[in-house]
Amino acid sequence: MTTITPYRSDLRAGRDGFAQLLRAEWTKFRTVRGWMIGMTAAALVTILLGVLFAAGSHSSCSKGPIEVACPVTPVGPGGEAVDDRFYFVHKSLTGDGSITARVNTMTGQIRKPDVTPGVRNVISGVVPWAKAGVLIKESTKQGSAYAALMVTGSHGVRMQHNFTEDVAGRPGGVSKESPRWLRLTRSGDTLTGYESADGTNWTKVGTARLAGLPSTVRVGLFATSPGDLTVGQAAIGGVTAAARFTEVTAVMDQVDLQGAVSGGPWSHDDVGVVSDVDGTPHHPGGVVESGGTFTVTGVGDMAPGTEGMAIERTLTGALSGLIVVIVMAVMFITAEYRRGLIRTTLIAAPGRGRMLAAKATVIAMVTFVTGLIAAAVTVEVGTRMLRANGNPLLPVSPLTELRVVVGTAAFLAVAAVFALALGVVFRRSVAAVVTAIVLIVLPYVLATTSVLPLSGAQWLLRLTPAAGFAIQQSVPEYAHVLGYYAPQMGYYPLAPWAGLAVTCGYAALALGLAAFLLSRRDA
């Protein structure tokens, strides 16, 4: 009698922990040559398009027929590009003090689009964000710290400081019958603004802390008026935004200075004025002073600048990378269904939800790393090339740049998970790819290529998974700067992380549905 010992493998039984599942899925991904090539292609096409875009964008400045060096865009205390052009009537103030003035009237002129070509069409009027009032500024250098209390064309009294900050006071404009008194006081580096309708009862508008404000500053009256924005349709479907010359003239009197103020006459500066070819200033401001009444005329703006290219413009090619990533992520699961490999996979790893989690983790990680490399190289090389080609770029803080790069990679990774989940739901690649692209890419295309009007475009980018593109927006929208804030211009209706959260929500929903169907259906 012989005993037959059944065959037993020498190999120890493997564990089926999550790490093993991850390793299995990563091996599957890594060893399909087409997928590795696809991912590399996604990165390369993103970089290549960014570089081509940067190489093809040239910018130069000219005065009439003569080409000149482009003026350097001033940078505010916060590091952002700013417009800093205004007419300033000022004295020096050392230490604490205050300025009070009465604004009596604001009038001005606005240039409208030419009715007869070549004939300037100028009407009288004041644009909504025309400003005049009292100002305390570090120096007359463009971009230096300031706080100002002002009356605006149609946004009432405002206290603004350091370009980006804006606090609303009482609404309403000024006229001879109802003038407005404005007072700005300095105490250390804290500036406080007050307004009054009668010169005796004062209301506080706001305070501003200007860190590092030197002991001696400039104090005085200012006026400035930003360009009038006209948005038109471009020939190939885009929009053209044009800012036209406007000017404001404010009559101010009852000027009272307190503190250690320099004696002698007022200094006059047309801060930030540019000169024409013949050396005369272009659209100059001015002041007429008679018996304590100042009639100040100004052109320009004290606000964050929007002229220039945002860094994320280099990343437009990431949309092609996104399409490749969607195809790869869908195939990562549908290929298993097509070849029957899914049955082997589920025998080896019967925990279906865990298998899906492992697959999602692997595709998300692979996409994130690929996207991170692609976005980092594109932004770094692209912005360098754009600068070298003379393009003005809107400066952003390193943290914002990091958010744009990492956020783009994260968005791609979330989109990959979304596509993978759709692949599980449909089990067919074409249906899953079409659904993913229609939900993520199409809304973006409809919103940014001016197929839809502005409101429709904004709703699309709030409600669809394409909302995540908002993570790329590096320059915020400012309520106190008139601009054409459309998706086409790179302004999204949702805040960056809120937009990404919408996409994450869709991905989570799809993943949940995928897990449910996976556990319910036979493979």
Added chain:
Amino acid sequence: MRQELHAEWTKLRTLAGTRRLLFVIIMLTVALSAVASAAVTCPTAGCDHDAAKLSLTGIQLGQAVVAMLAVLAISGEYSTGTIRTTLTAMPRRTTVLAAKAVILAGLTLAAGTVAVLASVLAGRLILPGNGFTPAHGHPLLSLADGPTLRAAAGSVLYLALIALLSLGVATAVRDSAVSIGLVLALLYFLPTVIYMISDPDWQRLLWQISPTNAGLAIQTTTHLSSLPLSPWAGLGVLAAWATAALLGGGLLLRLRDA
């Protein structure tokens, strides 16, 4: 050719997915068109909207499903191996592809006609309520109006050409996921590249060769003179793309093993 046509017709007709997709083409096209018509208002006289184009916005979405139908018509055969049976039964490969193209174009024209008519009808019903009234310079949408008829009929042709383009690409590529990715990148990514470029000459050139931009010029009924291409020339560009894709696909089908 008759036998081939009959065979391809039987194959497509008896697939459950075909009927469903044709239905989805119509539904999605009409739905997006209606939503776009409902979302846009014309509060004042002389608002600068192209009502005909607006009521046909759904084509942007419908074309993705048309591409899906066309890609599946050929890559489905590759993924299941039916292609070998097909080519054994009908060895003249270009004729097989031609028959497929004819059947697909026919189906797309039929579904497209329904979708476009329903979209225009939706626009006709919805737009006047949003201020698109004769007083504001927008007469009621009507196919009796020459440019509107051209936009509507052209949109149907546009969908058929998209089907042929997708069929050609899928015949050349064979893998379903890769082909649909390529086709949708061509349809949706190229238009965004145009806005990436700052040089106006390059912008115009890209616009003129982009199948979506040039092809959809057929829907334009206002500011015709500012278009880089005339509507019919634009549709011609798409026809050239479709022809090139079909020729390339046909050539590869002849040269390669199935």
